[in-house]
Amino acid sequence: MHIFFTMLEDIKNVMSSKRLNSDSNTPQAFVQDLKTGKLSEVKIDSNFLFGRAKQSSIVIEELYISRSHSTISYANGQFFLEDNNSFTGTYLNYKKISNVKVQLQNGDLIAYTDRSNTWEYLYKFCLSNSKKKPRLDEENAALKDNKLLKLKINKLQALINELKQENKESIHNARFAMSNVKKLINKSTELNKNLKDKTIELQIQNRELIKKLNISSEQCEKLKESLDTKTAQDEEPIEIFKTQINRLLENDFQCSICNEVMLRASTANCNHTFCESCLNKWLSKSKLCPVCRSIVHNTTYCLALDNYITNLCDILGGTIKEQRTALQRESKYF
Numbered sequence: 352m353h354i355f356f357t358m359l360e361d362i363k364n365v366m367s368s369k370r371l372n373s374d375s376n377t378p379q380a381f382v383q384d385l386k387t388g389k390l391s392e393v394k395i396d397s398n399f400l401f402g403r404a405k406q407s408s409i410v411i412e413e414l415y416i417s418r419s420h421s422t423i424s425y426a427n428g429q430f431f432l433e434d435n436n437s438f439t440g441t442y443l444n445y446k447k448i449s450n451v452k453v454q455l456q457n458g459d460l461i462a463y464t465d466r467s468n469t470w471e472y473l474y475k476f477c478l479s480n481s482k483k484k485p486r487l488d489e490e491n492a493a494l495k496d497n498k499l500l501k502l503k504i505n506k507l508q509a510l511i512n513e514l515k516q517e518n519k520e521s522i523h524n525a526r527f528a529m530s531n532v533k534k535l536i537n538k539s540t541e542l543n544k545n546l547k548d549k550t551i552e553l554q555i556q557n558r559e560l561i562k563k564l565n566i567s568s569e570q571c572e573k574l575k576e577s578l579d580t581k582t583a584q585d586e587e588p589i590e591i592f593k594t595q596i597n598r599l600l601e602n603d604f605q606c607s608i609c610n611e612v613m614l615r616a617s618t619a620n621c622n623h624t625f626c627e628s629c630l631n632k633w634l635s636k637s638k639l640c641p642v643c644r645s646i647v648h649n650t651t652y653c654l655a656l657d658n659y660i661t662n663l664c665d666i667l668g669g670t671i672k673e674q675r676t677a678l679q680r681e682s683k684y685f
């Protein structure tokens with residue numbers, strides 16, 4: 352848009368200047384601000400001044416620009432650029448000029464800088480070559496103006512077309528992007544729906560599983576109850592059995608010397624059986640059996656019987672078993 356207005360300004364400037372000088376034989380010069388595109392006419396009858404001063408032809412409001420920084424002057428059909436002993440200098444085609452006047456050519460660049468390596472103020476010197484051409488009458492000048500205008504208008508038209516094309520392209524791009532976004536939205540909506548369906552399905556499955564779990568948990572509880580009952584029922588006969596064994600041990604396998612269950616059962620030749628240690632102790636004092644009073648000639652350790660009694664004690668378990676194990680261990684030391 353900026354270029355557009357700059358070109359319009361150009362057209363206006365060209366028209367006004369042409370009208371003024373169309374019938375003159377003198378060259379026409381302009382200085383174009385390359386930042387804004389603005390054209391300023393360089394008149395031949397007065398100096399063209401670059402500077403900070405308000406009355407300058409081109410005012411540059413910068414502290415590093417002198418009030419009267421540089422001048423373009425006209426003499427003998429030529430334009431000259433001169434630096435007015437400025438502090439930061441004047442640059443022609445990016446080269447600093449000394450204090451001599453330099454002749455300006457069409458397209459020369461005039462620049463100013465504060466040495467920060469940027470060309471903030473850049474101007475183009477434009478020279479129209481009307482001097483070389485034969486004198487033009489009003490008609491020719493008008494024709495030329497017309498041509499120039501047509502050219503500018505064509506350029507503008509081209510610019511407008513270009514802008515239109517760009518606009519079309521960006522609209523097309525935006526539409527394309529929109530359709531892509533729509534597609535994505537549709538896809539994600541579909542995915543979302545699928546996810547929802549799946550979630551519902553899973554919830555149903557979960558509920559069913561919980562139901563099943565509850566049922567098996569109930570069954571398990573029942574099973575445990577029946578098992579407990581059965582165990583309680585089973586315990587009773589075992590207790591009875593244990594009592595019977597206990598009675599057996601006390602009645603049939605009791606040593607009649609110590610009145611305890613026989614340890615290392617030993618049988619005398621009269622067939623009476625006692626603990627081995629009890630019998631030995633007894634025989635050291637008397638040679639008669641404590642039960643039948645027969646003379647004892649020899650004694651025999653009954654391994655089978657001893658093992659049998661030990662096994663019965665093991666079946667009973669508990670204190671009886673522990674006592675027997677302890678006594679067996681003790682008897683080994685004697």
Ligand SMILES: [Zn+2]
Nearest residue numbers: 606609626629
């Ligand atoms: Zn005994």
Ligand SMILES: [Zn+2]
Nearest residue numbers: 621623640643
């Ligand atoms: Zn005896």
